[in-house]
Amino acid sequence: MPFPKNVAFSLLIKIKGRLHEFNFRQRGVSQYDTDTTDDRGNRIFFKIERENESWKIMDASLPAWLTENENLIVDATRDDSLIRF
Secondary structure (H helix, E strand, O other): OOOOOOOEEEEEEEEOOEEEEEEEEEOOOOEEEEEEEOOOOOEEEEEEEEEOOEEEEOOOOOOHHHHOOHHHHHHHHHHOOOOOO
């Protein structure tokens, strides 16, 4: 019985002058569980999913600094070629 591959990686992304560590873990072919921390150290969990050949943050109740910088997050993963497009 073959085991599914466990894909997980972390990236440092600079948003509003501060480095944030983003942790990604693959959940199926087109979905990643992602987490990061806010300025107070509280962990924020959300999903990134492929929609029409591009990646989108799927959770609506996120802080503005995350939703406003969605392109930065997606572009950083694309640069590292870690999320398969």
